[in-house]
Amino acid sequence: MNYRHAFHAGNFADLVKHAALIELLSRLTQAKAPLTVIDTHAGAGRYDLGGPEAQRSGEAAAGVARLMAATDAPAPLQALRRAVAAAEKAWSGPAYPGSPWLTAERLRPRDRLVACELRPEEHGALARLLRGRANVETRCTDGFAAAAQALPARGPALALIDPPFERADDYRRTAAAARAALVRNAGAVLMIWLPLKDLETFDAFLRSLEDAARRTPLLIAETRIRPLSDPMRMNGCVLAFANPPAGFEAPLQAACDWVAETLGQGGSARILTPG
Ligand SMILES: C[S@@+](CC[C@H](N)C(=O)[O-])C[C@H]1O[C@@H](n2cnc3c(N)ncnc32)[C@H](O)[C@@H]1O
Numbered sequence: 001m002n003y004r005h006a007f008h009a010g011n012f013a014d015l016v017k018h019a020a021l022i023e024l025l026s027r028l029t030q031a032k033a034p035l036t037v038i039d040t041h042a043g044a045g046r047y048d049l050g051g052p053e054a055q056r057s058g059e060a061a062a063g064v065a066r067l068m069a070a071t072d073a074p075a076p077l078q079a080l081r082r083a084v085a086a087a088e089k090a091w092s093g094p095a096y097p098g099s100p101w102l103t104a105e106r107l108r109p110r111d112r113l114v115a116c117e118l119r120p121e122e123h124g125a126l127a128r129l130l131r132g133r134a135n136v137e138t139r140c141t142d143g144f145a146a147a148a149q150a151l152p153a154r155g156p157a158l159a160l161i162d163p164p165f166e167r168a169d170d171y172r173r174t175a176a177a178a179r180a181a182l183v184r185n186a187g188a189v190l191m192i193w194l195p196l197k198d199l200e201t202f203d204a205f206l207r208s209l210e211d212a213a214r215r216t217p218l219l220i221a222e223t224r225i226r227p228l229s230d231p232m233r234m235n236g237c238v239l240a241f242a243n244p245p246a247g248f249e250a251p252l253q254a255a256c257d258w259v260a261e262t263l264g265q266g267g268s269a270r271i272l273t274p275g
Contacts, residue, residue: 001119003164007057009047010064010096012263013237016223017193018102019076019255020239021160022083024191025106027245031156034110038150038159040143040177042100042115044125046087049094064096066263073262074254099160100126104136111135114150116143144173148180157188165195171205179212182242186216189243196236198228209240210274219244220272223256225264236260236267249273 008014028035047054054060067073067081083105087097097105100115107113113136117123123140130136139146143161151157159181163170171194178190192209196202206220224236241248253271260267 001164001166003166004053005043005098005122005164006047006051006053008059009054009098010049010060011057012063012223012225012259013193013195013234014096015063015067015077015080015263016221016237016256016259017162017239018083018097018099019080020221020252021099021102021191022079022106023076023251023255024158024189024241024245024248025103026079027248028156028158028189029106029108029111033156034112035107035156035158036150036152037103037107037111037113038147038157039100039103039113039115039162040147040159041162041164042117042126042138042143043098044117044122045098045101045115045129046091046125047096047098049096060096063263070262072258074251074258076251076255077258099162100130100136100138103160104130104133107135109135113137114139114146116141116146116150118142144177147177148184151181151185151188153185154187155185157185158191159188160191160193162193171201171208175205175208175212178209178242182213182216187243189245190241192240194238194240195234196222196224196228196238197234198231202238206240206274213242216242217244218242218274219249219252220274221252221256221269222272223260223267223269225260225267227266236264
């Protein structure tokens, strides 16, 4: 396990993912019933943008720093901007919030978050960050296995599956976790993040997801920041949703379009509804 999200926090892909997550949570927390959220690959929850990792990669400078200075971002990205500003205020410094922090901040007292992180140092940082929140549990465990096991069998639920994709079988394990989650709770909303390198890998994953999520509505958001000419680079990212809430497509498209066009070089975005 070499992957360290501190190098990538606040990059274009985090902006798409976190704007979509905030938009999704704003809809899912409107229902009366309590919501359960499982974050299978939670990370540390807070990333220091002045630290050596962010400085070395320059990814936050090309991502969140440009969002914070923009005046034309669409509503979901403006909501993320407000969330980043609120986190920086809470932490008294330039830092970028990860998915478990963004989720915990949006849950109502009756909702619940289970955040899984396998790397002990990242998990330790996350546990310290979210300490004292009665409706949040962090687990230093394999999130693929926890995806279905921690979901309630019935009722509103969201599973965010955001692996590092540093291992070849992460694609297979992601589709298997999606299948298990939908077997456990057929109405659960799934949000899966994956890198976009080449179309072959993406198409193969999409087929395995369609197979895993039979009869479940899917929504796929593809954000390319450059043409897919070099399969060794992350040329974009994909968000795949199962059981997306009504009306989610338009704000999602707006966020992906802005990121592709503003932060990309020859980028473009598209939303697919397979099946
Ligand atoms: C892409 S990062 C997560 C970023 C986070 N979801 C966010 O949006 O802020 C992936 C994380 O998964 C962790 N990880 C790797 N394999 C894992 C596994 N099998 N189960 C849980 N966490 C894992 C890595 O240590 C890393 O922190």
